[in-house]
Amino acid sequence: MDINMTLIGQTIAMFVFVWFCMKFVWPVIIEMIEERQQQIADGLAAAEKGTRALDEAKGQVDELVGEARQQARQIIDQANQRANAIVEEARTGANQERERILNTAQSEVEQEVNRARDELRNQVAVIAVAGAEKILSREIDSNAHRDLLNQLASEI
Amino acid sequence: MATEGGKTTAGYIQHHLQNLQVCPTEQGWVWNECSGNFMAVNVDSMVFSVLLGGLFLFLFRRAAKSFSVDKPTKFQAAVELIVGFVDDSVRDTFHGKSNLIAPLALTIVCWVFLMNLMDLIPVDWLPELAVLMGIEYLKVVPSTDVNVTFGMSLSVFALILFYSLKIKGVGGFIVGELMMNPLNPKELGMPKIFWPFVMVFNFVLETVALLAKPLSLSLRLFGNMYAGELMFILIALLGLFQLPLHFGWAVFHILVVTLQAYIFMMLTIVYLSQAHEHH
Numbered sequence: 235m236d237i238n239m240t241l242i243g244q245t246i247a248m249f250v251f252v253w254f255c256m257k258f259v260w261p262v263i264i265e266m267i268e269e270r271q272q273q274i275a276d277g278l279a280a281a282e283k284g285t286r287a288l289d290e291a292k293g294q295v296d297e298l299v300g301e302a303r304q305q306a307r308q309i310i311d312q313a314n315q316r317a318n319a320i321v322e323e324a325r326t327g328a329n330q331e332r333e334r335i336l337n338t339a340q341s342e343v344e345q346e347v348n349r350a351r352d353e354l355r356n357q358v359a360v361i362a363v364a365g366a367e368k369i370l371s372r373e374i375d376s377n378a379h380r381d382l383l384n385q386l387a388s389e390i
Numbered sequence: 391m392a393t394e395g396g397k398t399t400a401g402y403i404q405h406h407l408q409n410l411q412v413c414p415t416e417q418g419w420v421w422n423e424c425s426g427n428f429m430a431v432n433v434d435s436m437v438f439s440v441l442l443g444g445l446f447l448f449l450f451r452r453a454a455k456s457f458s459v460d461k462p463t464k465f466q467a468a469v470e471l472i473v474g475f476v477d478d479s480v481r482d483t484f485h486g487k488s489n490l491i492a493p494l495a496l497t498i499v500c501w502v503f504l505m506n507l508m509d510l511i512p513v514d515w516l517p518e519l520a521v522l523m524g525i526e527y528l529k530v531v532p533s534t535d536v537n538v539t540f541g542m543s544l545s546v547f548a549l550i551l552f553y554s555l556k557i558k559g560v561g562g563f564i565v566g567e568l569m570m571n572p573l574n575p576k577e578l579g580m581p582k583i584f585w586p587f588v589m590v591f592n593f594v595l596e597t598v599a600l601l602a603k604p605l606s607l608s609l610r611l612f613g614n615m616y617a618g619e620l621m622f623i624l625i626a627l628l629g630l631f632q633l634p635l636h637f638g639w640a641v642f643h644i645l646v647v648t649l650q651a652y653i654f655m656m657l658t659i660v661y662l663s664q665a666h667e668h669h
Binding site for chain 2 (some may be wrong): 242255256265269
């Protein structure tokens with residue numbers, strides 16, 4: 235219970251221990267702990283950044299897909315329009331062709347009819363003249379009545 | 391065990407409370423005949439306290455050396471826990487920049503804890519072993535030696551004085567800190583004629599308060615551990631009934647051991663942060 239030199243010894247020991255702790259123990263450990271804390275904080279920040287990047291990428295993907303879809307729709311629309319135009323054009327061309335062919339055929343038919351009619355008329359005139367000649371025998375001069383006969387033929 | 395070998399109960403208790411001492415006299419170095427000799431050294435206290443302090447530094451130095459940021463071992467995690475706890479305590483209380491206070495607090499809390507922990511070793515084991523080895527006395531708990539606790543608290547006191555003088559200057563500490571508090575004659579608007587009386591009054595009050603710091607710091611630790619040790623010794627005298635009692639007291643004492651180490655550390659931080667503060 236007496237106070238004695240142990241007091242001094244303990245004081246010296248205390249200062250030595252504290253000095254040692256201050257020099258070789260505390261700074262090393264606390265530096266490592268702070269490094270660890272920094273690493274953890276960095277890791278969390280990186281994870282958050284990764285999540286954000288992923289979200290961004292997802293947004294971009296959505297945008298790209300939307301764009302592609304729209305382009306596809308446009309292309310289909312254009313193709314449809316083009317097909318309609320082609321069909322329309324073909325129809326118009328065909329109609330015109332049909333008209334032209336019809337017209338040609340009609341005019342040919344008319345020409346044929348006219349020619350046939352002329353021929354018929356001539357033949358009728360000839361037959362009429364021949365008939366009349368036979369009926370009237372020699373009394374009718376074919377030259378003198380040619381005008382009359384021609385007129386008759388044109389009236390047929 | 392109480393009266394074993396012809397010892398009386400009082401003798402048994404006294405034997406347990408006697409330090410192993412060595413001191414220089416006219417006849418050379420003498421063992422255990424040192425009552426009242428200031429040059430005496432309590433060998434057991436010194437050996438155990440230095441061993442325990444060395445154990446603390448060895449363990450923590452090893453942890454520091456093999457510290458791995460990526461793959462912490464379990465021991466490293468435990469060390470980190472303690473260091474982090476001390477660091478938080480220092481940061482909460484001390485708001486300056488000091489390379490000393492945190493390591494000081496760590497050393498104190500671990501060292502005092504280990505010294506107190508010696509109390510949980512059954513009281514007869516080491517002293518009886520020592521007697522078998524021819525060593526007459528052995529007191530295994532260094533913190534039940536008033537020299538040890540005073541050695542630590544006076545070291546803290548020296549640091550308090552050092553930092554007070556360093557931060558506040560000689561005049562700032564003696565006049566500003568010790569004489570102008572707690573009754574500040576300037577703020578109270580006293581006539582100059584009364585100032586010396588108030589300052590002398592303050593000085594006496596503050597000096598007592600200052601000196602009470604190391605005294606209370608060491609006596610609190612010493613008193614708690616000494617009383618705890620004495621209880622263990624008394625319980626050991628009870629024969630068979632000591633078993634449940636010893637267990638109960640030991641469990642309770644774990645709390646005391648930890649609490650006293652924490653209090654010593656916390657008060658050291660508080661005192662030193664007061665020394666760093668400007669008024």
